[in-house]
Amino acid sequence: MKVTLKAFGLASFYLREKLESIELPAGATIADLLEAVTIKDTDRDLSLLSAAKFFVNGKSAGRDTVLHDGDEIIFLLHLAGG
Amino acid sequence: MHGYAGKMLFVDLTHGILTEKPLPEKLARLFLGGYGIGARILYDMMPPGADPLGPESVLGFVTGPCTGTKAFFGSRYTLVHKSPVTGGWNDANSGGYFGPEIKKAGYDAVFVSGMAAKPVYLLIRDGRAEIRDASHLWGKDTKETWRLLQEELKQPKLRVVAIGPAGEKMSLLSCPINDGHRAPGRGGGGAVMGAKMLKAVAVYGTGEITVADPQKVTEINKKIAANLKKNPGAHAFGQMGTGGGTGASALSGDTPVKNWAGVGIRDIGPEKAELLGSANLDKYKLKKYACYNCPLGCGAEYKVTDGRWPLEQTERPEYETAGAFGALLLNTEEDVVLKCNDICNRYGLDTISTGGTIAWAMECYENGVLTREELDGIDLTWGNGEAIAALTQKIADQEGCGAVLAHGSAYAAQKWGKGSEYLQVASGIELPMHDPRLGPGLARTYQYDPTPGRHVKGGIGLPQVFGAFPDKYDFSNTGEMDVAATAAQEVENCAGLCTFMIQSGIPDAKEQYLAAVTGWTFTREDSYETGLRILNMRHAFNLREGLKPADFTLSPRAAGKPPLAEGPLAGVEIDTEQLAKNFFLKVEWDLATGKPSPESLQRLGGLDDVIKDLYSV
Incomplete structure (x- = not known):
């Protein structure tokens, strides 16, 4: 199946490459999507990723949310605002 | 004494007397700097009940031991005074280069009393x-004032903090601006300067602040620089500034939407949310801007050459500004945010409270509480960019309805006798742009910190917003964490360090810096005690003013009362009473009177007069 991904602001700095359309196996979850698209460099501090938030088709979603063909996923990470 | 200039300057404007006093080591050890020393000095100098805009009011510009040293993030100074907005203690800090310059010029702090x-x-x-x-500067904006003083004194390196016309007219939304665009923005400091007829403080210095262990400071700096390189978050922050998160925050529920009643994903939507983020705004970027000795550099200078409001030289709006003039008003027009930010920087206005005041007026207008006629013909509908810019200008000029709105939403509701049900304030000051419904600890911080309504005050709320504490909606047993986080923030702020050192990747970076800079032992236990002492000092100032816990109020909407029906924060209702109880119990403050236990004050030390004031009959 194919899903679209929009990474906002800070979240885009955690992607391996700028991807908008991603091919995933049927039954894949948001956790699987993250595994497929985020950077894996073990030398880097990726702790902030644990605070990521998601919407699927405009509704709040979690890492275990199962994705479907054509879903639109928003991937958010906060920057401390001042 | 390493890390300090060793002197304080006292200025009596009524009599034109300037007095220099040594900074006692005991005062520095106990209260560190910033609002720690500030609260201690103002408690001694100001009588209780003093009019914040009167001659007994004292205003302080106070640095910390790390300010102006080679320690990364050491750019901050704090403006301290009694707030004409809340009627209680006030502190607001600012980066840039002004704070370090005070120390290079020979002083740790400058306190101004009387009225010129x-x-x-x-x-x-x-x-x-x-x-x-x-006299020749009165009426000039903050940037023009800086430029004129540099020219007049033939000193291009002169650093200036100045009020603009808003502060001169004692707008309660006003603040001084340093370096042309950095602001100790909150709590009405511009009005306090305006009342004293103190247009500006101009500083130039060539001194150097010694540190106890320069090699250790360099080592910490190197470690932080290496950590920052490995952190994509820090990289993003340096590239996009605080405004890089604007779009994400509007959708996640971090940024309040539509005067705290809206839902970003529904009312703004993903397509428009990012329009106010740096990814879009940075098309106007001329160059990067970093405060003194900052390895991140979250600022940027902008130039807008065309459109409705060309701006020859302006700045990238901070997150708080983009939130307050953006999602809070349902506005997604970037030029409106840039224009309003520019007006606020030039006139010397707090962008958070100005945006919050307009949001209040918008909701009043929507519900027929304020009419178009009362708003001087402005059609103040949600997201109407022209209307937002026009009203901001009126507030800056104190013209028409702006003469009332220039003193904030709580003042306007009282003056006009209506609309109080739409206020989104803590003790009368507009709330900042992080939503307690996403980080529930913020409700305690906004309501009960001795400086209410601040996102830069300590507690567990912001860590909750940024992902810590998975059980954040369990309101039991928060006291210990809340007090520890509060004490830690007190120390960071008063050390003269920027709160964005959180990106450093070293959990005890501030303690390491403080030990290396001052030469004093500075364990985390020392840090905790110092933080609590400073917290109690600010709190004591409020208690002496007659303020009790019941006087500290938070508009219910921000605590989910009633809860939102939709969006990521749907159904969230914060047990503010439980959070407060947990905090008060741990910090040993009485829930009804607010009084700290005498034992806790005795244990912390340096507060003997406070014990006497609170417990002598």
Whole structure:
């Protein structure tokens, strides 16, 4: 199946490459999507990723949310605002 | 004494007297700097009940031991005074280069009392201070004032903090601006300067602040620089600034939407949310801007060449500004945010409270509480960019309805006798742009911190927003964490360090820096005690003003009362009473009277007079 991904602001700095359309196996979850698209460099501090938030088709979603063909996923990470 | 200039300057504007006093080591050890020393000094100098805009009011510009040293993030100074907005203690800190310059000029702090009979500015050059006539500067904006003083004194490196016309007219939304665009923005400090007819403080210095262990400071710096390189978050922050998260925050529920009643994903949507983020705004970027000795550099200079409001030289809006003039008003027009930010920086206005005041007026207008006629013909509908810019200008000029709104939403509701049900304030000051419904601890911080309504005050709320504490909606047993986080923030702020050092990747970076800079032992236990002492000092100032816990209020909407029906924060209702109880119990403050236990004050030390004031009959 194919899903679209929009990474906002800070979240885009955690992607391996700028991807908008991603091919995933049927039954894949948001956790699987993250595994497929985020950077894996073990030398880097990726702790902030644990605070990521998601919407699927405009509704709040979690890492275990199962994705479907054509879903639109928003991937958010906060920057401390001042 | 390493890390300190070793002197404080006291200026009596009524009598034109300047007095220099040594900074006692005991005072520095107990209260560190910033608002720690500030609260201690103002408690001694100001009588209870003093009018914040009267001659007994004292205003302080206070640095910390790390300010102006080679320690990364050491750019901050704090403005301290009694707030004409909340009627209680007030502190607001700012980065840039002004704070470090005060120390290079020979002082750790400058305290100003009395009132001048005509506009003046304070000039400090390498340990020589004088009060000068500022009649020719009165009416000028903050950037023009800075430029004119540099020219007049033939000193291009002169650093200036100045009020603009808003502060001169004692707008309660006003603040001084340093370096042309950095602001200790909150709580009405501009009005306090305006009342004193103190147009500006201009500083130039060539001194150097010694540190106890320069090699250790360099080592910490190197470690932080290496950590930052490995952190994509820090990289993003350096590239996009605080405004990089604007779009994400509007959708996640971090940024309040539509005067705290809206839902970003529904009312703004993903397509428009990002329009106010740096990814879009940075098309106007001329160059990067970093505060003194900052390895991140979150600022940027902008230039807008065309459109409705061309701006020859302006700045990238901070997150709080983009939130307050953006999602809070349902506005997604970037030029409106840039224009309003520019007006606020030039006139000297707090962007958070100005945006919050307009949001209140918008909701009043939507519900027929304020009419178009009362708003001088402005059609103040949600997201109407022209209307937002026009009203901001009216507030800056105090023209028409702006003469009332220039003093904030709580003042306007009282003056006009209506609309109080739409206020989103803590103790009368507009709330900042992080939503307690996403980080529930913020409700305690906003309501009960001795400086209410601040996102830069300590607690567990912001860590909750940024992902810590998975059980954040369990309101039991928060006291210990809340007090520890509060004490830690007190120390960071008062050390003169920027709160964005959180990106450093070293959990005890501030303690390491403080030990290396001062040469004192500074364990985390020392840090905790110092933080609590400073917290109690600010709290004592409020208690002496007669303020009790019941006087500290938070508009219910921000605590989910009633809860939102939709969006990521749907159904969230915060048990504010439980959070407060947990905090008060741990910090040993009485819930009804607010009084700290005498034992806790005795244990912390340096507060004997406070014990006497609170417990002598």
